[in-house]
Amino acid sequence: MTNELHxxxxxxxxxxxxxxxxxxxxADFVLHGFKVVLVDLSEERLGEARESLAEAVRFGPMLRPALPRVPEEDALAAxxxxxxxxxxxxxxFVVENVSEIWEVKRDLYQELDRILPAGVGIGVNTSSIPIGRLAALTxxxxxxxxxxxxxxxxxxxxVEIMRGAETSDECLDYVHDLLADLGKExxxxxxxxxxxxxxxxxxxxxxxxxxxxxxxVEPAVVDAVFKKCFGHRMGPLETADLIGLDTVALTLDHLLESYGDEKFVCSDLMRDLVKSGRLGRKTGGGFYSYPARQQH
Structure with missing residues (x-):
């Protein structure tokens, strides 16, 4: 088995x-001319992803003019x-975006290592889990x-790139080239x-x-301070809703476990929102409520 990207x-x-x-x-890959194999355990989530892709193709180039324009039917066919x-x-190359639950990622990386041919790299889209810990599973x-x-x-x-202790120069160069193809640094x-x-x-x-x-303090007031006084496009609570409050809480838990510093203890309010199923945009409500069309 070789460890060269091809x-x-x-x-x-x-x-x-x-x-x-x-x-x-x-959507980013498809807009830049790649074909994609999109895998998920849930048929329902795959259906939602299809809707999300169609929306990205329609509105993405209006919001970021540098994006290529791709007919919706071509994007879905890709x-x-x-x-x-x-x-x-x-x-x-494969990019992994599953939940920040260690057991889920552990099982997935062992499966990916079995499935993927030698020379196929894995991009870890993680919020907090060290790359070396996942790489050691492969x-x-x-x-x-x-x-x-x-x-x-x-x-x-x-895009933030995290280079593990064993990540090769070739792999890093490949990712830089891939991101350049997406118009990203x-x-x-x-x-x-x-x-x-x-x-x-x-x-x-x-x-x-x-x-x-x-x-x-109302969430909208907190967010307004950072949008109007600091020029942020979104306030912290809007951003947390976009990411998903369950993901934010899990990330804080990982940071607390890793550093042992109580500053990472998740707030009671955020924990209560997660327990009640208010996870942010994806469930229609978190710190804010969202119409159905804004959830995905």
């Missing part, structure tokens, strides 16, 4: 996990929506690399829990939640 002429990429971020990663991970065998640690796409992926100009950071973006941003979300919880 791009194939069809330029087919795999995306595992068709949720909020995975569906936008799929994606194989499947519940069968064996269909990833013909992909040149026979190809030099081809495992963190690629932290932000949501929605097709509207972002940059890759910003390389170290491999530590939470990385740069989430170690900082999730404290931001958590403190915003505490302000609402402890002082009764």
């Amino acid at each position: 791009p194939v002429p069809t330029r087919t990429l795999g995306v595992v996990g068709a949720g909020g971020i995975g569906s936008t990663v799929c 994606v194989e929506f499947t519940t069968d991970p064996e269909r990833l065998r013909d992909c040149e 026979s190809r640690p030099s081809l495992v690399i963190g690629i932290h796409f932000m949501n929605p992926a097709y509207l972002k100009d940059a 890759g910003i390389v950071v170290g491999d530590f829990p939470g990385f740069v973006s989430n170690r900082i941003s999730h404290l931001f979300f958590n403190e915003a939640s505490r302000v609402v919880e402890e002082h009764g």
Whole structure:
């Protein structure tokens, strides 16, 4: 078995996990001319991803003019929506976007290592789990690399790259080239829990939640301060709703376990919202309520 990346002429990429971020990663690839095998356990989620892709194709180029314009029927034809991970065998590279639950990722990486031919790399789109920990589950640690796409992926100009201790120069170069094909810059950071973006941003979300919880400030007021005074496009609570409050809470739990610092203890308000099923946009309500058309 070799650990060399071999791009194939069809330029087919795999995306595992068709949720909020995975569906936008799929859309980003399709808008830039790639074929995609999109895998999820849920047929319902695959159907939602199909709707998300159609929406991205229609509205993405209006929001980010640099995006190519692709007919909706061509975009949908470029994606194989499947519940069968064996269909990833013909992909040149796979991006994983499943839940931040260690047991879920552990089982998936062992399965991917069995399915994928030698030379096929794995991009880890994780919020907090170290790349080296996942790479150690595989026979190809030099081809495992963190690629932290932000949501929605097709509207972002940059991606955080987490290079594991064993990630090869070739794998890093491949990812830089792939991101360049998407019109993005890759910003390389170290491999530590939470990385740069989430170690900082999730404290931001958590403190915003505490302000609402402890002082009764309306979420819209908290967000307005950061949008109008600091020029943020979205406030911290709007962003947490977009990411998914369950994902934010899980990430805070990982950071707390990793660093043992109580500043990462999830706020009671956020924990209560998660327990009640108010996970953000994907469920129609979190800190805010959303019409059905805004949920995905």
